[in-house]
Amino acid sequence: MSEVYLAVYSIADLCLAPIETIITLFIIKYCKSSINIKLIATKQDLTERAYIINLSNFAYEIINVNEIPYYASLCELPNIIINKNSCVAGLCTVLRQIVKDVSAEQSMHYCNKLLGFKGSCLMACSEASIWTKFCEVDLILTLKSLDKKDLDRPELPISLARFECHMSQPVKLHNLYKYTMCKKFAALNIAKQDETGLLEHTYAEGTFITLADIIIFVCMHILLNTFSNETILKLVPLTVKWYNRMLTDEFIIKCLNYLPLLKSHNLNMLEYTFPAVVNESLYKSDPKRYKPRNCVYTKQEDIEHSLELVEDINISMKLDAEPFGTEINLDWSDVPFDATPEGGSLPPARLQRKQEQLQNLCKPVLKLAKAGDVIVDFCSGSGHLGILIAYLLPGCTIILLENKEESLNRAKKRVQRLKLSNIKFCQCNLDYFKGDFDIGTSLHACGLATDLVIQCCIRKNAIFVSCPCCYGSLQDCHQLTYPRSDIFKKRISNKEYSFLSHAADQTHEELNIKTKQGYRCMTIVDTDRKLFAEQFGYKVYFAKLVPETCTLKNHLLVGIPKDKLANDNV
Ligand SMILES: *[C@@H]1O[C@H](CO)[C@@H](O)[C@H](O)[C@H]1NC(C)=O
Ligand SMILES: *[C@@H]1O[C@H](CO)[C@@H](O)[C@H](O)[C@H]1NC(C)=O
Ligand SMILES: *[C@@H]1O[C@H](CO)[C@@H](O)[C@H](O)[C@H]1NC(C)=O
């Protein structure tokens, strides 16, 4: 049976809690989920607004903050623990899991359709999807900071205005035909089309209710009741219309009983204005999303200009002669089948190269790890690297961190077959991971994921062993900006840097003239990463994998924090 861990600030029938807890409990009730609820009494963060929920009809267990099981302490709250070895975190992922569990128990459950067409509602992570970011980050932040409004210039919260604009835009569907033909939804009231044939929003994602509506409903219920009726009816009429439609759902009405409102009198003013926001749909293919084809249009002259700027920086961009740890012996004949890439069902054509990649990353870990270390394999996929390390280092704990459930399920099967007991699983984005660890690894973590990994390792003063990938997709996110290092930041703008990262992906054909330039750009981007880590006192080793041909993206960065350098091996 799964357990959900939630932060609360007070334990009483009327319980004060962060907004994520309120939304999660609301959905547990909405779906009549029987998941075990564990409330963790947490010290209130007074900089964030808290909300109230009536706990009298919930069954729950209270857990002291020092008694949280290890699994649940690895990731931010709320999280769900499955089989006592797997932690699911991130608000949208947690809520999806609750819905999935009730759907798995009862195939005709009324919540089945909440996950939307193909079960993909809010599945993309917030870095990749504006919609997930809106539901999981932006809207949540609005609720947390509601008390900090600038009362001299009263404007409605940006998230409320963005949602109003979203609802005024036509419904975005990737394949309307397939969607209307899909049997599961055939019975649902499809389509109120305007004269141009565009679908209007009945619900947040289109014509039927999804998990996104419920998350937004809880937030909007609080927001709409915070501002005066005159204001909201005038400024956000479509949101009010949607809200009233949500109120026709009998389960929503029932759940509202658990959600008493805290009146905030100082916000109940009459004269609010509509803030300046882009009038656009929030549910769309993300324009910032990585499309390799776009890189072709980076102009050669722009790349050359950026290359000149880098030349002027006058720092060494030399790679080490050989990768860190290359002298360590790793005998594949000692490794059981299920811990090899072949046992991970890799196609035969890729086996040899995959083995070579894995041993390049594994060797520095074997060289640096001490008994008892916690090692996190970030973006672990189905566990090729993490499982190999776990087998070779039985005295260490290995955490496989991956946000794709399917990949992690494949890893779990391999781990079962190998009977390894030193592996734990985290199904989440890496920003929700908060456990302590000693070494972080990532093999071909896409684009900015490599930088998130390095940043996460630096925060925990951990060693990193990273082989980057997808340079062309590097772009700022709410956690980091490019270039990374102060030295680069002073000399080259974000835009100029982006020409280099785009060009760094052009290493595909060996004879292509772009390839040489591509490798130069890869070296520049990874040198910037190296300089960034050095700012934090890291010693960074930077070399090509051996053999160089084992992958086109063949750079290895090994960073060791100052206080771990004392180790005689280094
Ligand atoms: C909490 O809910 C219970 C049961 O629905 C109800 O009897 C009680 O009055 C509620 N408490 C408050 C303070 O609203
Ligand atoms: C606002 O709406 C609520 C519910 O519809 C109603 O009870 C209340 O009287 C209204 N307030 C004003 C000031 O119109
Ligand atoms: C946004 O654009 C739609 C038409 O595309 C329009 O109907 C709506 O009024 C606009 N909303 C705002 C707030 O400007």
Ligand SMILES: *[C@@H]1O[C@H](CO)[C@@H](O)[C@H](O)[C@H]1NC(C)=O
């Ligand atoms: C570049 O740096 C080297 C040593 O770091 C120095 O000797 C050289 O003068 C510098 N060149 C320029 C053009 O600044």
